[in-house]
Amino acid sequence: ELKVEQNPLFLSMQEGKNYTIYCNYSTTSDRLYWYRQDPGKSLESLFVLLSNGAVKQEGRLMASLDTKARLSTLHITAAVHDLSATYFCAVEGASGSRLTFGEGTQLTVNP
Amino acid sequence: DTAVSQTPKYLVTQMGNDKSIKCEQNLGHDTMYWYKQDSKKFLKIMFSYNNKELIINETVPNRFSPKSPDKAHLNLHINSLELGDSAVYFCASRGQGARVEAFFGQGTRLTVV
Numbered sequence: 001e002l003k004v005e006q007n008p009l010f011l012s013m014q015e016g017k018n019y020t021i022y023c024n025y026s027t028t029s030d031r032l033y034w035y036r037q038d039p040g041k042s043l044e045s046l047f048v049l050l051s052n053g054a055v056k057q058e059g060r061l062m063a064s065l066d067t068k069a070r071l072s073t074l075h076i077t078a079a080v081h082d083l084s085a086t087y088f089c090a091v092e093g094a095s096g097s098r099l100t101f102g103e104g105t106q107l108t109v110n111p
Numbered sequence: 112d113t114a115v116s117q118t119p120k121y122l123v124t125q126m127g128n129d130k131s132i133k134c135e136q137n138l139g140h141d142t143m144y145w146y147k148q149d150s151k152k153f154l155k156i157m158f159s160y161n162n163k164e165l166i167i168n169e170t171v172p173n174r175f176s177p178k179s180p181d182k183a184h185l186n187l188h189i190n191s192l193e194l195g196d197s198a199v200y201f202c203a204s205r206g207q208g209a210r211v212e213a214f215f216g217q218g219t220r221l222t223v224v
Contacts, residue, residue: 033212037152043201043215086152090213097142097166099213101154 006102023072023089031092117216134202143185148199
């Protein structure tokens with residue numbers, strides 16, 4: 001059974017600082033997705049990573065995938081308050097039919 | 112136009128009642144899902160349909176029954192509601208094949224009292 005673990009689960013950081021969220025998964029996959037969820041809202045797709053070494057950047061967020069280490073990272077550069085949200089990684093299993101989500105990382109950016 | 116829409120957004124009901132949540136997507140996707148998000152925000156897949164056929168049925172009580180009248184709709188009916196069913200239920204859809212992201216509805220917050 002595919003297991004996906006995120007670290008940390010809670011992250012409080014100051015504006016202007018950098019930090020990285022980690023997503024580890026237990027079985028071979030080269031398809032990983034990052035989502036953002038604001039309180040009381042839906043999940044918004046951020047990044048789609050489909051190969052080993054894939055790197056995607058959007059604004060202050062950068063995601064990468066290392067399929068050999070079964071690890072994805074979401075790097076936050078010079079955080080701003082608007083980035084406060086819960087971030088989920090999701091891994092696609094071998095069958096391609098389901099996404100298994102990590103526990104989510106609740107990010108709070110303080111002024 | 113909302114790509115994946117669920118109704119209702121909020122649902123408060125008493126234990127023992129039967130309720131339904133409806134989901135519609137206008138993206139032309141073949142695959143639709145129901146996910147449950149608990150109070151700790153953990154997302155767990157419940158069901159998946161591909162072109163009206165059930166392809167994933169996780170360990171979910173029989174009281175939960177999905178129905179897909181066509182590939183644009185996936186409804187969730189829940190019988191004999193229990194307190195533990197309180198959660199946010201998300202519908203999602205996905206295009207054909209792997210390697211594409213899923214798009215989520217706004218969620219239905221179900222509260223059983």
